Amino acid sequence: xxxxxxDKIKKINEEHLKMTDKQSRIIEVAIEEFSQNGFASTSTSQxxxxxxxxxxxxFKHYKNKKNLLLSIVTPTMxxxxxxxxxxxxxxxxxxxxKTFGDFLRAILKNRFEFMKDNLSILKIFMQEISxxxxxxxxxxxxxxxxxxxxxxxxxxxxxxxxxxxxLPVHTVIRFTVSTVMxxxxxxxxxxxxxxxDDKSEIEMTVNLIVNGLSPxx
Amino acid sequence: xxxxxxDKIKKINEEHLKMTDKQSRIIEVAIEEFSQNGFASTSTSQxxxxxxxxxxxxFKHYKNKKNLLLSIVTPTMxxxxxxxxxxxxxxxxxxxxKTFGDFLRAILKNRFEFMKDNLSILKIFMQEISxxxxxxxxxxxxxxxxxxxxxxxxxxxxxxxxxxxxLPVHTVIRFTVSTVMxxxxxxxxxxxxxxxDDKSEIEMTVNLIVNGLSPxx
Amino acid sequence: xxxxxxDKIKKINEEHLKMTDKQSRIIEVAIEEFSQNGFASTSTSQxxxxxxxxxxxxFKHYKNKKNLLLSIVTPTMxxxxxxxxxxxxxxxxxxxxKTFGDFLRAILKNRFEFMKDNLSILKIFMQEISxxxxxxxxxxxxxxxxxxxxxxxxxxxxxxxxxxxxLPVHTVIRFTVSTVMxxxxxxxxxxxxxxxDDKSEIEMTVNLIVNGLSPxx
Amino acid sequence: xxxxxxDKIKKINEEHLKMTDKQSRIIEVAIEEFSQNGFASTSTSQxxxxxxxxxxxxFKHYKNKKNLLLSIVTPTMxxxxxxxxxxxxxxxxxxxxKTFGDFLRAILKNRFEFMKDNLSILKIFMQEISxxxxxxxxxxxxxxxxxxxxxxxxxxxxxxxxxxxxLPVHTVIRFTVSTVMxxxxxxxxxxxxxxxDDKSEIEMTVNLIVNGLSPxx
DNA sequence: AATGAATGAGGCTTCATTCAT
DNA sequence: AATGAATGAAGCCTCATTCAT
Numbered sequence: 001x002x003x004x005x006x007d008k009i010k011k012i013n014e015e016h017l018k019m020t021d022k023q024s025r026i027i028e029v030a031i032e033e034f035s036q037n038g039f040a041s042t043s044t045s046q047x048x049x050x051x052x053x054x055x056x057x058x059f060k061h062y063k064n065k066k067n068l069l070l071s072i073v074t075p076t077m078x079x080x081x082x083x084x085x086x087x088x089x090x091x092x093x094x095x096x097x098k099t100f101g102d103f104l105r106a107i108l109k110n111r112f113e114f115m116k117d118n119l120s121i122l123k124i125f126m127q128e129i130s131x132x133x134x135x136x137x138x139x140x141x142x143x144x145x146x147x148x149x150x151x152x153x154x155x156x157x158x159x160x161x162x163x164x165x166x167l168p169v170h171t172v173i174r175f176t177v178s179t180v181m182x183x184x185x186x187x188x189x190x191x192x193x194x195x196x197d198d199k200s201e202i203e204m205t206v207n208l209i210v211n212g213l214s215p216x217x
Numbered sequence: 218x219x220x221x222x223x224d225k226i227k228k229i230n231e232e233h234l235k236m237t238d239k240q241s242r243i244i245e246v247a248i249e250e251f252s253q254n255g256f257a258s259t260s261t262s263q264x265x266x267x268x269x270x271x272x273x274x275x276f277k278h279y280k281n282k283k284n285l286l287l288s289i290v291t292p293t294m295x296x297x298x299x300x301x302x303x304x305x306x307x308x309x310x311x312x313x314x315k316t317f318g319d320f321l322r323a324i325l326k327n328r329f330e331f332m333k334d335n336l337s338i339l340k341i342f343m344q345e346i347s348x349x350x351x352x353x354x355x356x357x358x359x360x361x362x363x364x365x366x367x368x369x370x371x372x373x374x375x376x377x378x379x380x381x382x383x384l385p386v387h388t389v390i391r392f393t394v395s396t397v398m399x400x401x402x403x404x405x406x407x408x409x410x411x412x413x414d415d416k417s418e419i420e421m422t423v424n425l426i427v428n429g430l431s432p433x434x
Numbered sequence: 435x436x437x438x439x440x441d442k443i444k445k446i447n448e449e450h451l452k453m454t455d456k457q458s459r460i461i462e463v464a465i466e467e468f469s470q471n472g473f474a475s476t477s478t479s480q481x482x483x484x485x486x487x488x489x490x491x492x493f494k495h496y497k498n499k500k501n502l503l504l505s506i507v508t509p510t511m512x513x514x515x516x517x518x519x520x521x522x523x524x525x526x527x528x529x530x531x532k533t534f535g536d537f538l539r540a541i542l543k544n545r546f547e548f549m550k551d552n553l554s555i556l557k558i559f560m561q562e563i564s565x566x567x568x569x570x571x572x573x574x575x576x577x578x579x580x581x582x583x584x585x586x587x588x589x590x591x592x593x594x595x596x597x598x599x600x601l602p603v604h605t606v607i608r609f610t611v612s613t614v615m616x617x618x619x620x621x622x623x624x625x626x627x628x629x630x631d632d633k634s635e636i637e638m639t640v641n642l643i644v645n646g647l648s649p650x651x
Numbered sequence: 652x653x654x655x656x657x658d659k660i661k662k663i664n665e666e667h668l669k670m671t672d673k674q675s676r677i678i679e680v681a682i683e684e685f686s687q688n689g690f691a692s693t694s695t696s697q698x699x700x701x702x703x704x705x706x707x708x709x710f711k712h713y714k715n716k717k718n719l720l721l722s723i724v725t726p727t728m729x730x731x732x733x734x735x736x737x738x739x740x741x742x743x744x745x746x747x748x749k750t751f752g753d754f755l756r757a758i759l760k761n762r763f764e765f766m767k768d769n770l771s772i773l774k775i776f777m778q779e780i781s782x783x784x785x786x787x788x789x790x791x792x793x794x795x796x797x798x799x800x801x802x803x804x805x806x807x808x809x810x811x812x813x814x815x816x817x818l819p820v821h822t823v824i825r826f827t828v829s830t831v832m833x834x835x836x837x838x839x840x841x842x843x844x845x846x847x848d849d850k851s852e853i854e855m856t857v858n859l860i861v862n863g864l865s866p867x868x
Numbered sequence: 869a870a871t872g873a874a875t876g877a878g879g880c881t882t883c884a885t886t887c888a889t
Numbered sequence: 890a891a892t893g894a895a896t897g898a899a900g901c902c903t904c905a906t907t908c909a910t
Contacts, residue, residue, distance in 0.1 A: 020869070038348055040257035044905060054871040059906065061869095127344065131255055167421060175425050178399020179392060186391050204384060208392050212429030237894070260879060271896045276881060278894090454890070472782055474691035478884060488892040493885065495890095561778065565689055601855055609859050612833020613826060620825050638818060642826050646863030671873070694900060705875045710902060712873090 023061050025051040030068055035120035039069055039128050069124070070134060076121040078142045080114065100158045101210045108180065108202050119188050148173065165215045172213060179209050240278050242268040247285055252337035256286055256345050286341070287351060293338040295359045297331065317375045318427045325397065325419050336405050365390065382432045389430060396426050457495050459485040464502055469554035473503055473562050503558070504568060510555040512576045514548065534592040535644045542614065542636050553622050582607065599649045606647060613643050674712050676702040681719055686771035690720055690779050720775070721785060727772040729793045731765065751809045752861045759831065759853050770839050799824065816866045823864060830860050 019027075029051040033042040044065055048055045062068040097103040115122060129135045151173050158164045164172065183205045187196065236244075246268040250259040261282055265272040279285040314320040332339060346352045368390050375381045381389065400422045404413065453461075463485040467476040478499055482489045496502040531537040549556060563569045585607050592598045598606065617639045621630065670678075680702040684693040695716055699706040713719040748754040766773060780786045802824050809815045815823065834856045838847065 022870080038255075038257055040255060041348070043903070045903085055905090056872065056907080057870055060871095063906095065905065123347075130340075131258065171418065171421050174399050174403050175396060175422070178395050178402070182391050182395020182398070185395070201388065204388055205392070208429040211431060212425040214428065239895075261881085262879075272880090273882080273897065274895055277896095280881095282880065456891080472689075472691055474689060475782065477882070479882085489884090490886080490893065491891055494892095497885095499884065557781075561781075564774075564778075565692065605852065605855050608833050608837050609830060609856070612829050612836070615833070616825050616829020619829070635822065638822050639826070642863040645865065646859040648862065673874075695902085696900075706901090707876065707903080708874055711875095714902095716901065 022051070022053050022057055026053060026058055026061065026068075027072060031072055031120050031124070034069065034072070035123045035127075039124065039131075044068075066132070066134075069128065069132070073121060073125050073128070073135065074138055076118050077125055077139065080111070080118070080122075081143050081147055099210075100154070100163050100213070101206050103154060103158075104176070104180075104206045104209060105202065108183075108206070112184075112198070112202075115184055116188060123189070151176070162215065164213045167213075175212060176209055179205060179212075237278075239268070239270050239274055243270060243275055243278065243285075244289060248289055248337050248341070251286065251289070252340045252344075256282075256341065256348075261285075283349070283351075286345065286349070290338060290342050290345070290352060291355050293335050294342055294356065297328070297335070297339075298360050298364055316427075317371070317380050317430070318423050320371060320375075321393070321397070321423045321426060322419065325400075325423070329401075329415070329419070332401055333405060340406070368393070379432060381430045384430075392429060393426055396422060396429075456485070456487050456491055460487060460492055460495065460502075461506060465506055465554050465558070468503065468506070469557045469561075473558065473565075478502075500566070500568075503562065503566070507555060507559050507562070507569065508572055510552050511559055511573065514545070514552070514556075515577050515581055533644075534588070534597050534647070535640050537588060537592075538610070538614070538640045538643060539636065542617075542640070546618075546632070546636070549618055550622060557623070585610070596649060598647045601647075609646060610643055613639060613646075671712075673702070673704050673708055677704060677709055677712065677719075678723060682723055682771050682775070685720065685723070686774045686778075690716075690775065690782075695719075717783070717785075720779065720783070724772060724776050724779070724786060725789050727769050728776055728790065731762070731769070731773075732794050732798055750861075751805070751814050751864070752857050754805060754809075755827070755831070755857045755860060756853065759834075759857070763835075763849070763853075766835055767839060774840070802827070813866065815864045818864075826863060827860055830856060830863075 026047060029047050030042075033047055033050065036042075044058050045055055048058055058068065062071060097106060125135070129139060152169050155164060155169055155172050155176075159166060183201065187198070187201070243264060247259075247264050250264055250267065253259075261275055262272050265275055275285065279288055314323060342352070346356060369386050372381060372386055372389050372393075376383060400418065404415070404418070460481060464476075464481050467481055467484065470476075478492050479489055482492055492502065496505055531540060559569070563573060586603050589598060589603055589606050589610075593600060617635065621632070621635070677698060681693075681698050684698055684701065687693075695709055696706050699709055709719065713722055748757060776786070780790060803820050806815060806820055806823050806827075810817060834852060838849070838852070
């Protein structure tokens, strides 16, 4: 499966290189409009106009409006978890981190910028996932499952080392993920705060999680 | 402002009593369809058909499709925070709870059922809030602000009692709210789990928050 | 025929007395809206709302929207020419006037105020006549024909007296009527002129007509 | 301003050349239907059907129903006064005519045919001008003002030559225009007369105006 | 690869009118 | 006499998509 994913990502990048000027403009505009008005409320003609392209051109590259959506969302979502599933890298990875806190800190640093850059696409993804079975499928296969497995392994590992309380794994995952998501949400989506310090917020959040999960209490 | 809100809620209930049979059916169906397909992808003719009503009837009661949406979402969202802002109730409320944990437990019990009953509407709200300035306005005025204020007071109170670490209030709020939201999400939206025990999950979640925020660590 | 008309007018006035409050308000508002937005672009619900009346009430009094239009326009149009056709009055009438100019002056004075008061209805009439055969019929029967006949007699009379050039009667009528209409139009419809003197404009207009028709040239 | 108008007319003709077959058919049918049933009572589906075109096609070419109306009416109305405002032509023009009668005769001949050809559009214009501010604007700018100015100059010129009575210019204009309009109206709109002789009616009308305005009386 | 005219289904909304109260 | 909920046909317009060029 990992092989399949790696292939897919390679293919995506190749495709990206093959893109004509107009095609890139279509994608660019589509991302902007979809995330701003929602998929259903964005018309292909609107995209065409903003991209400076004829209406027909969109359909030369993407057979469907839905196809255009998937072409935008799917590769980004898979790239998001790529670091977690990179072949061979796995095992080395967790050895590197002495504590669960270190692990969280690394993950957060690793993906923080990426999310910032792909915020629009993430927003589209979250808006649309419940309406498109195809998105749900690939979400489960390429994101939820690998991520869950990875987290499960890591958490079990630190539970065995006695750093994490003996709670059901899914409860720990839920707590961890929702706290991290809460951070990213506040930072990137809701935030109107001028005085926000990434480093310290990350640090506090990691500590809240680690303390919450600490067995001594 | 609290008075204003109470008035609004009273008015809503009165309006509810005045509703025609057909009007209730319209609302009922609209909730179902909006939450299932999204607002933009639900047509008024679809609603009319399912409600067994002429399409024109919808527009006799709600001048717009958007108005229909707001008529569904706004009163529910205000009701959601009503217990937090009810006159006089406030002060009694926090005196009652000795610890932050007790407070959280009470809130969760209090609103858990309500959320369950109004899940569809909550889903609609979350899907649509970013596209409708009107929703954002009333969200800020009737939900975010009262809730934030109430939480701020409560948290400061327990910080002064030494039960909560001296972190910035908004960080504590974020951590608490996102963990609680994570619980509700897992329970009501994602959950496919047959073996889920509300009581124990609530208890674990409260403990995770309380431990996370505990000053001794 | 004159008898028929007189009956009609009597009946109209009687009806007017029988009108309920709401009915008068409907008429009043309908006149205003029809003349402002045109018949086709005025909705019955718009009228109902402005008149402070239920939608159904309009249709209790007037079986149709068209019927409402006719109820407004027809009686006014017949009243407009009434003085020209009043029984017995006829003959006395033209004896009274020594010159064609006197005749015109009298007519203009006579109807100037009436037009002012019924301007909205006249506007509606002119807008709608080409779309409603019923209006055309009653126009021909109650207005065009009596008016034409009256003018024909009068003009022939003054031609015989040598005051009016020997042109075809319909040409004289056209010239006279269009000049008078031009005056009324400028005065009541187009006019934005603050410095307008009714008396002198009427006098000049009458002179222009009389000179135009004078045989000595 | 004259330059601006000339540009506009040029542009209109160019656009006319670019027209699709279907587009011309839409215009053609729209003119017919608007003038027959009125703008508000003509539906776009009606036009589409008669033009043998999909309803959507209308809106590819004209963003609105109103836009379709303006596209029909405005260019014709500007063309109607074009000869009065053509650059350079002005001065030559009035030198050519020795008397006011000559001037009128020339104008009438000049525009008589044009009106006949564009009767439907003129009718639409007159019906709709009071409901569409845009029409009023361009009427004032491109028709009323240039026409008024031209007539003013001409009339003053002939007043100075002693051919026209010393009445207020706007009174003279009103008299002249309404008489001419009365002629055109009778001829083209009301006329059911089989025995109508254009030449003689024009001649009589011109004489009536000239006599009316003659200073010797 | 790109265009843009054309489509027809369907979207939201308004309308005149009816009818039970 | 008056109401106002209800209707369904029709109105204007937008949409995703196709196809000849």
